[in-house]
Amino acid sequence: QVQLVESGGGLVQTGGSLRLSCATSGMTFSYFGMGWFRQAPGKEREFVAVIGDSTLYAGSVEGRFTISRDNAKNTVFLHMNSLKPEDTAVYYCAADREAWRASAYARDYEYWGQGTQVTVSS
Numbered sequence: 001q002v003q004l005v006e007s008g009g010g011l012v013q014t015g016g017s018l019r020l021s022c023a024t025s026g027m028t029f030s031y032f033g034m035g036w037f038r039q040a041p042g043k044e045r046e047f048v049a050v051i052g053d054s055t056l057y058a059g060s061v062e063g064r065f066t067i068s069r070d071n072a073k074n075t076v077f078l079h080m081n082s083l084k085p086e087d088t089a090v091y092y093c094a095a096d097r098e099a100w101r102a103s104a105y106a107r108d109y110e111y112w113g114q115g116t117q118v119t120v121s122s
Helices: none
Strands: 003-007 010-013 018-025 033-039 046-051 055-057 065-070 075-080 089-096 116-121
Touching: 003 089, 018 033, 018 089, 018 116, 033 065, 033 075, 046 065, 046 075, 055 065, 075 089
Parallel strands: 010 116
Antiparallel strands: 003 018, 018 075, 033 046, 033 089, 046 055, 065 075, 089 116
């Protein structure tokens, strides 16, 4: 049974930093592209970053967020710096069997975590 469990969310002030983690089990982690998405209240889920055979970032986070993975620990990370109030959302990690495509589309992801709340105060 595949499981993705996010952690590391919380409340931070504008300009602060957080590191999100997504621990996985039940899958051959190194074969999967791993993505982060977020959903703010009243908004659709949006792409944040992906790491597969390549990395890709949403324009709104590029230069502030960094995605990384530790294949030995079956974990993907999202390092978030210079946080802004508009980064407030529930952040989800997701797994895509096709690591080569580094997809920004939620429909391409087969497995999802339960999400972790990030709140940035102004």
